[in-house]
Amino acid sequence: MTRLVLVLGDQLSKSLSALRKADPSSDVVVMAEVADESVYVRHHPKKIALILAAMRKFAARLEQDGWRVAYTRLDDPEAGSSICAEILRRAEEQGADEVLVTTPGEWRLIEALRHCPIKIRFHADDRFIASRTDFETWAEGRKQLRMEYFYREMRRKTGLLMEEDEPAGGQWNFDSENRKPPPEGVDHSGPMQFTPDEVIEEVLDLVESRFSDHFGDLRPFHFATDQAQARRALAHFIRHALPRFGDYQDAMMRGERTLYHAVISPYLNIGLLDPMEVCKAAEQAWRDGDVPINAAEGFIRQILGWREFVRGIYFLQGPDYTGLNALGHDADLPSVYWGGETGMRCMEQAVTQTREDAYAHHIQRLMVTGNFALLAGIDPAQVHEWYLAVYADAFEWVEAPNTIGMSQFADGGIVGSKPYVSSGAYINRMSDYCKACDYKVSVKTGEGACPFNLLYWHFLNRHRDRFESNPRMGNMYRTWDRMDAERRDTVLSDAGALLARLNQGEPV
Numbered sequence: 001m002t003r004l005v006l007v008l009g010d011q012l013s014k015s016l017s018a019l020r021k022a023d024p025s026s027d028v029v030v031m032a033e034v035a036d037e038s039v040y041v042r043h044h045p046k047k048i049a050l051i052l053a054a055m056r057k058f059a060a061r062l063e064q065d066g067w068r069v070a071y072t073r074l075d076d077p078e079a080g081s082s083i084c085a086e087i088l089r090r091a092e093e094q095g096a097d098e099v100l101v102t103t104p105g106e107w108r109l110i111e112a113l114r115h116c117p118i119k120i121r122f123h124a125d126d127r128f129i130a131s132r133t134d135f136e137t138w139a140e141g142r143k144q145l146r147m148e149y150f151y152r153e154m155r156r157k158t159g160l161l162m163e164e165d166e167p168a169g170g171q172w173n174f175d176s177e178n179r180k181p182p183p184e185g186v187d188h189s190g191p192m193q194f195t196p197d198e199v200i201e202e203v204l205d206l207v208e209s210r211f212s213d214h215f216g217d218l219r220p221f222h223f224a225t226d227q228a229q230a231r232r233a234l235a236h237f238i239r240h241a242l243p244r245f246g247d248y249q250d251a252m253m254r255g256e257r258t259l260y261h262a263v264i265s266p267y268l269n270i271g272l273l274d275p276m277e278v279c280k281a282a283e284q285a286w287r288d289g290d291v292p293i294n295a296a297e298g299f300i301r302q303i304l305g306w307r308e309f310v311r312g313i314y315f316l317q318g319p320d321y322t323g324l325n326a327l328g329h330d331a332d333l334p335s336v337y338w339g340g341e342t343g344m345r346c347m348e349q350a351v352t353q354t355r356e357d358a359y360a361h362h363i364q365r366l367m368v369t370g371n372f373a374l375l376a377g378i379d380p381a382q383v384h385e386w387y388l389a390v391y392a393d394a395f396e397w398v399e400a401p402n403t404i405g406m407s408q409f410a411d412g413g414i415v416g417s418k419p420y421v422s423s424g425a426y427i428n429r430m431s432d433y434c435k436a437c438d439y440k441v442s443v444k445t446g447e448g449a450c451p452f453n454l455l456y457w458h459f460l461n462r463h464r465d466r467f468e469s470n471p472r473m474g475n476m477y478r479t480w481d482r483m484d485a486e487r488r489d490t491v492l493s494d495a496g497a498l499l500a501r502l503n504q505g506e507p508v
């Protein structure tokens with residue numbers, strides 16, 4: 001009996017568990033570009049184009065390898081509007097009554113498939129270094145789940161950057177060396193870019209005709225769209241950017257959108273790169289003496305540590321996680337997130353490159369757009385939807401714990417032990433944005449005061465009950481308490497006026 005093998009747009013790996021369980025001589029692979037998946041949030045056009053182009057290329061590769069592929073294009077008049085509808089249509093067409101599925105990375109889709117009226121066999125997605133069970137076992141009985149301890153266990157388990165039982169270089173973590181402000185000049189021209197071929201041009205035309213009202217620029221389009229290209233992009237990063245990745249991991253610069261970051265998350269997240277392959281390539285570069293330990297360790301921690309950790313959290317917490325709102329924030333997302341007018345150079349830089357590239361690096365997401373949303377009390381569900389829509393690498397299993405947890409503290413401290421908030425001083429130290437801003441980072445109240453300065457104290461003051469006793473935040477409250485009462489009143493009333501302007505939709 002023919003079985004169907006579902007391959008989703010972020011499951012483009014030949015080693016996919018559902019493919020391993022299937023038989024190319026009798027089973028049929030189903031791949032579908034369905035409208036629901038492109039619009040359940042209004043994804044950035046570049047993200048839609050990346051996924052569709054990579055799907056088409058992956059389907060062609062499977063066919064070359066001898067698979068029969070039933071592929072549905074978005075503009076196919078027969079196309080069903082959802083994954084389930086497409087499965088049922090193909091099942092009837094192929095005379096199949098069973099579907100092999102690698103468990104999707106999103107509760108919404110898992111639920112949709114569970115309710116699809118056909119026999120579905122789920123197989124674990126094992127394209128991760130830790131399985132869901134590994135994470136659950138590690139988490140069991142722990143009062144707090146902290147990435148650092150999970151990461152150390154993963155280092156021991158995998159042997160990555162280990163020398164016997166000890167961490168390479170004598171330390172687990174070289175963070176203290178990895179917080180340098182922006183360099184004078186950048187000796188790296190950025191990630192490898194690829195010229196669109198015919199397949200991609202056709203996808204770009206389709207996306208243009210269907211999704212031009214979504215936020216984001218479709219062209220120019222330079223992403224890798226198959227495994228070979230993604231591997232070239234990885235090799236380019238390891239050679240040219242990884243050596244300085246550690247040093248400038250937290251820095252931000254005008255005109256240097258990616259600095260020494262890899263820009264490989266879109267490829268990892270749709271299956272074109274394997275996380276262990278990436279970690280091993282970085283480790284090898286260190287063993288060969290081509291990159292310093294602080295760079296190799298800092299980079300591997302992002303993948304072996306953070307990426308695996310947030311996936312574990314997403315599945316451990318269950319489908320209600322995205323609705324959490326521990327701080328009770330309920331303001332609407334201001335227009336600046338959609339490219340609205342602003343005098344804040346840091347926000348303008350992060351949002352402009354998000355619109356143009358569907359990419360911003362971690363510190364821009366965490367300490368600029370995320371920090372501002374948290375300080376301004378924006379509804380975390382709206383913040384979550386924004387991050388899920390605008391980045392090419394955004395898939396809920398990785399985006400939600402980063403947004404709801406790390407960035408917005410809406411999970412009350414499951415991902416992080418304290419909220420990532422800062423005044424303008426941090427942004428000024430780590431970037432050159434403030435030099436070109438309409439506001440003055442040195443001004444704390446009144447005309448020209450940096451909005452981060454005002455909102456930072458407003459946030460701490462309004463959440464005092466929750467955070468005052470947090471040992472990592474005591475210093476912040478002591479500084480606030482040392483200010484004279486009149487100054488504190490002025491800060492709070494200026495911040496209140498700023499929030500009122502934001503709430504009325506006025507530009508800041």
Ligand code: FAD
Binds near residue numbers: 302360370394407
């Ligand atoms: P690099 O800085 O070069 O890091 C290398 C790799 O490490 C990345 O490709 C990524 O796979 C991994 N990584 C680094 N940090 C994290 C992290 N915190 N969580 C998981 N993996 C990490 N990452 C996504 O892949 N998808 C998202 O939707 C996403 N949403 C985010 C939302 C917010 C609010 C924040 C603060 C972070 C988010 N991140 C997300 C994490 C991180 O910002 C991106 O992984 C990173 O910017 C990708 O760019 P890069 O490949 O140049 O990363």
Ligand code: SF4
Binds near residue numbers: 450
């Ligand atoms: Fe951002 Fe404030 Fe610096 Fe302007 S002064 S760039 S608003 S941190």
